[in-house]
Amino acid sequence: MQRKLVAVDWGTSSLRGVLINSEGIVLEKRAFPQGILQVAHGQFQHVFEQRFGDWMGADTLCLISGMAGSRQGWREAPYCPCPSGFEDIAQHLQWIEKDRMGIVPGLSTWNDDTPDVMRGEEIQIFGALAAQQIQTAQFVLPGTHSKWAQVLDGKIAAFKTFMTGEFYALLSQHSILAKTCLPDAPLKKEVFIDGVMQSQKSGGLLHHAFSARSLALFEKLNPAQSSSYISGLLIGEEIKSAKADRLDDSTPFLILGSGQLTQRYGFAMEALGLSATALPDEVTWTGLWALAHHLFPQDFI
Amino acid sequence: MQRKLVAVDWGTSSLRGVLINSEGIVLEKRAFPQGILQVAHGQFQHVFEQRFGDWMGADTLCLISGMAGSRQGWREAPYCPCPSGFEDIAQHLQWIEKDRMGIVPGLSTWNDDTPDVMRGEEIQIFGALAAQQIQTAQFVLPGTHSKWAQVLDGKIAAFKTFMTGEFYALLSQHSILAKTCLPDAPLKKEVFIDGVMQSQKSGGLLHHAFSARSLALFEKLNPAQSSSYISGLLIGEEIKSAKADRLDDSTPFLILGSGQLTQRYGFAMEALGLSATALPDEVTWTGLWALAHHLFPQDFI
Structure with a gap:
């Protein structure tokens, strides 16, 4: 049987979906500013029908990743503990309708005694592994809450x-930095790199952040530059802290994210001597399609 | 001649003043929620007269510290560069009325190529040095923008x-942490120390901050505890970064600040094995009075 896949990424603040045929070709795309925070309790089914109901034929499979599986979402899909691979999340799909509509669980891990969680990033990572045909890699997923993940033998270890x-x-x-900052000003690469390099010095983020204020007082940073400098400070701080967990120096970092942000991380990692390659955002769809194939190898080929 | 001193601390969000006699005894105190941000351009003289005019006899001296000397204040008193001592700020007072009403300048310093500034803390430090009769010390001034200062031979080096x-x-x-945090909950010392210790581990502030979220998700931190944990993370991160600049292990840290905050820094520094002593907040008045004595030794004895 040839089935179609409705792949949905239902995040905190946005709802995106694509219709994919049985051979993995994306036929249609839709996006709505209707994340889980914008959906009233008990209305998820209704919103889904409204947005994607016309795509759902009798044989269609729907797989949903992201915050739809959180406690505040459509239905809670408990976290799979690390190390977890593709088969683990496939086995722990939360079926809203058996073999027809399922929610992908997120992942949890423990760093010392402290838990950490992801929802949605795991499917991007598995999508990238499938697209690249690799089993070992290290990933950077920039964003509101950036994730750095180490993958060994196909499992997110x-x-x-x-919170960059x-x-x-x-x-x-x-x-107070907002007084002298245009947050949406275009990137000024040189100033951004100044921020990245400043973040590597002693003093820490709480101190370096204040330098955006004092540099403005001394007229060494104007509002159009300030946003690039602060962005550099924060991304530099993230990289400084995160790179301690890297697998080894020979495994390059793969950056998964939207164009602009990916570019900034690329600049910063280059300035800090780290080898990194950017992959396109659409690994979410690759990941959900690979999951469909894994579940029903006869139907998605 | 015996003169009285009106000592004023005019900060960003508050205006405080005391009337002190020629022997250094505080006669009266006043405080108003009328920081420089609440005073319209050109209205500083008027507000001063309204609040303290009745204290200003013909011979009275008035000394003002804090943000009143900033570009947005009453009159700009340019920063004295470090190292600067008591004599340096005395020489660079910005006189609104010669020998009768002066504004204390703040201090600037350079860490590598990056400037840093203080306004108001310098007079607290000089007040503490005078009160303790010491010339070498290291200070911690907790607050919205905490300061750590090293003093050598009576000069702030x-x-x-x-920005803790x-x-x-x-x-x-x-x-996002606000969703599971009661910011004004009373301190829970044990949870606070958990945050302090977490901040010392690898991962950095951007990562550790997220642990307040994930611990809440795993029901290991409730909203009344979360504020103590976040406070511990931040104060711990500050101490971790700042202690690198300490003079030596034998010079104890002196903490200048308000009761509650001072107590938290004391707990955190003790947990991290740093010796610290808290001094009362009123070193501002001691500092301004010492400055009056330095300027007019005949009149303030």
């Missing part, structure tokens, strides 16, 4: 979250 | 700012 994007929003919009 | 208090407000009130 460990990962860490960094959220700190950027807080500092550039709500702190 | 260097200092660093840490501001980060606490941002994270506990405006970030």
Whole structure:
């Protein structure tokens, strides 16, 4: 039987979906500003029908990743503990309708005594592994809550979250630094790298952040530059902290993310002597399609 | 001649003043929620007259420290560069009325190529030096923008700012962590120390901050505990970064600040094996009075 796949990424603030045929070709795409925080309790089925109901034929499979599986989402899909691979999340899909509509579980890990979690990034990572035909890799997924993950033998062995994007929003919009910062100014690469290099010096983030203020007082940083500098400070701090967990120096980092942010991480990692390659964002669809193939190898070929 | 001193601390968000007699005894105190941000351009003289005019006899001296000397304040008193001592700020007072009403300049320093600034903390430090009769010390001034300063031979040799208090407000009130945090809950010492110790592990602040989220998800941190944990993470991170600049292990740290915050820094520094002593907040008045004595030794005895 040839089935179609409706692949959905239902995040905190956005809802995206694609219709994919049995050979893995994307036929249609849709995106809505309707993340789980914008959906009232008990309305997930209704919103799904409204947005994607016309794609759901009798034989269609639907797989949903992201925050839809959180406690505040459509239905909770408990975290799979690391190390977890493709088969683990396939076995622990939360079926809303058996073999027809399932939610992908997120992953949890423990760093010392402290838990960490991801939802949605795991399917991007498995998608990238499938697309690259590799089993061992280290990933950087920039964002509001960036993730750095180590993959060994096809399993996500460990990962860490960094609140980099959220700190950027807080500092550039709500702190004293906002007075001298245009948060949406275009990237000034040189100033961005200044921030990256500053973050590597002693003093730590709490101190370096204040330098965006004092440099402005001394007229060495204008508002259009300040956003690039703060972004550099934060991304540099993230890389400084995260690179301690790297597998080895020979396994390059793969960056999964949207164009602009991926570019910034590429610049920063290059400046810090780390080898990194950017992959396109659409590994989410590759991952969900690979999962469909894994579940029903006869139907998705 | 015996003169009285009106000592004023005019900060960003508050205005405080005391009337002191020629022997250094505080006669009266006043405080108003009228920091420089609440005063319209050109209205500083008027607000001063309104609040303290009745204290200003013909012979009275007035000395003002804090943000009143900033570009947004009453009149700019340019920063004195480090190393700067008591005589340097005395020489660079910005007189609004010669020998009668002066604004104390702040201090600037350079850490590598990056400037740092203070306004108001310098007079607290000089006050503490006078009160303790010491010339060499290291200071911690906790707050929205904490300062760590090294004093050698009576001069502030260097200092660093840490945006710890501001980060606490941002994270506990405006970030995703705010959803599971009661920012004004009373201190839970054990949880606070957990945060301090977590901050010393690898991963950095951007990662550790997320642990307040994941611990809440795993029901290991409730909202009344979360504020103590986040406070511990931040103060621990500040101490971790700042202690690298300490003079030596034998010079104890002196903590200058308000009761509650001082106590937290004391707990954290003790947990991290650093010797620290808390001094009362009122070193501002001691400092301004010492400055009056330095300027007019005949009149303030």
